[in-house]
Ligand SMILES: NC(=O)C1=CN([C@@H]2O[C@H](COP(=O)(O)OP(=O)(O)OC[C@H]3O[C@@H](n4cnc5c(N)ncnc54)[C@H](OP(=O)(O)O)[C@@H]3O)[C@@H](O)[C@H]2O)C=CC1
């Protein structure tokens with residue numbers, strides 16, 4: 034089975050390197066200076082255990098690898114880039130190709146299913162960082178991440194089993210789950226704070242805003258009748274498997290949305306994290322002012338290439354309607 038990892042940043046870069054090092058036929062699709070650096074020097078993976086440079090093959094587009102039925106394409110770009118990636122894939126890959134969404138949020142699988150029949154979701158608990166071309170960091174050791182997988186919208190099959198086995202051989206913890214989207218909705222609840230962290234930083238003063246966006250999130254999932262794994266299930270699944278430790282003497286600074294602002298990419302994933310709640314709220318008549326404020330502000334700060342942590346949390350709270 035050949036693995037094509039589409040998007041070789043924090044998550045895709047570390048996974049691609051680990052699959053390749055574990056002996057799998059793995060190729061990454063990357064772009065810009067990151068692609069040039071990987072081609073020139075290999076992909077440098079920093080972790081709490083040290084640094085290795087992995088000569089994983091890197092190409093610019095799906096056309097360059099000739100994707101066929103039997104291959105597995107792992108989407109590892111942020112959700113705002115998934116549409117363009119799927120358009121390129123749709124025009125070049127066999128429609129029977131398995132598409133695995135190694136991404137946060139719950140929209141990627143739905144997008145992929147329009148063009149590909151065999152779509153899988155992964156609940157990604159995997160702290161990783163990409164802040165400079167040619168380099169990724171994997172922050173947890175000895176287990177880099179938990180990557181449970183299932184067929185979308187539900188179910189399990191041989192491909193899911195084979196991909197989970199490959200993840201395990203590449204040193205991840207991975208189980209096949211028939212109800213993977215329940216777990217991804219729970220992860221979404223956690224990721225509602227991504228944009229808050231990106232905008233306001235990691236301080237305790239963000240707590241009232243975090244509580245408000247989570248309460249809105251829960252109300253929307255309930256109104257929509259969406260089955261969500263409980264916090265207790267998630268806590269039990271995580272156990273103490275993830276052990277985040279300093280990499281090259283540095284502690285982890287921020288999650289994936291924080292990294293988008295730090296790198297000044299001009300875009301952020303908020304439309305598909307807080308925006309998922311806003312969308313559900315609009316469909317089901319649940320007010321979501323806090324998620325909407327954070328979604329809009331995150332987009333505007335990303336567009337203007339503002340710095341992470343540059344917005345005072347009180348500014349966002351003051352603009353919200355008072356709670357009764
Ligand atoms: N980082 C983390 O700790 C975690 C991230 N996640 C989730 O994983 C997913 C990936 O996030 P993350 O790895 O952090 O994101 P990154 O931005 O680090 O990596 C995505 C990479 O994909 C590249 N890319 C996007 N579109 C294309 C394309 N068409 N062709 C080639 N390359 C492309 C980006 O390039 P460019 O830089 O040029 O845009 C970037 O290098 C997200 O859904 C995120 O929420 C989940 C758990 C933890």
Ligand SMILES: CC(C)(CO)C(=O)C(=O)O
Pocket residue numbers: 137157159160161223224227287288289290
């Ligand atoms: C939960 C968290 C913050 C872990 O890195 C994450 O999923 C992300 O960075 O997107």
